Amino acid sequence: MRLQSLAIILSCSLLPGLTLAAEKTVYGLNEYVSLTDLDLQVAAKLDTGAKTASLSARDIERFKRDGETWVRFYLAIDEAHEHAIERPLARISKIKRRAGDFDPEEGKTYTARPVIELQVCMGKARRTIEVNLTDRSAFQYPLLIGSEALKRLDAMVDPSLKYAAGKPGCTPDANSAE
Numbered sequence: 001m002r003l004q005s006l007a008i009i010l011s012c013s014l015l016p017g018l019t020l021a022a023e024k025t026v027y028g029l030n031e032y033v034s035l036t037d038l039d040l041q042v043a044a045k046l047d048t049g050a051k052t053a054s055l056s057a058r059d060i061e062r063f064k065r066d067g068e069t070w071v072r073f074y075l076a077i078d079e080a081h082e083h084a085i086e087r088p089l090a091r092i093s094k095i096k097r098r099a100g101d102f103d104p105e106e107g108k109t110y111t112a113r114p115v116i117e118l119q120v121c122m123g124k125a126r127r128t129i130e131v132n133l134t135d136r137s138a139f140q141y142p143l144l145i146g147s148e149a150l151k152r153l154d155a156m157v158d159p160s161l162k163y164a165a166g167k168p169g170c171t172p173d174a175n176s177a178e
């Protein structure tokens with residue numbers, strides 16, 4: 001009888017976790033993401049080990065507009081349009097350098113990257129996320145989605161899957177929980 005009571009208590013304590021998991025969407029290691037602000041769809045790598053999202057960009061420069069700091073850049077993505085994109089600067093992110101990227105003469109253990117806000121659609125979830133800008137043209141995926149964006153997207157990642165959500169399917173009235 002005592003063992004049965006313990007089993008019931010343990011089972012009940014697991015129920016809140018099951019409810020939370022049921023609200024999450026399972027995505028694969030790679031997913032298609034629509035960058036709705038930029039009218040572009042790209043393949044992305046979902047990386048729970050990275051904190052921030054990164055978008056492949058080149059010729060990144062900061063400038064002032066109406067007293068605010070903005071950033072101008074070109075997408076470093078083969079299938080992307082070739083005109084400059086301008087967005088307000090949200091902040092500067094300090095990204096840890098890998099041991100192989102450390103320059104002892106410079107002495108910095110991080111790289112400063114501009115961060116912008118972009119609206120994205122993955123699966124049926126539309127959210128505004130922070131994205132840092134860096135040249136990712138040496139990588140297979142032009143967009144890396146880190147843990148902060150994954151949380152905003154209510155995502156769970158199953159690395160054994162690829163493109164589990166299919167093509168982005170956000171409608172104009174899709175949930176854009178900010």
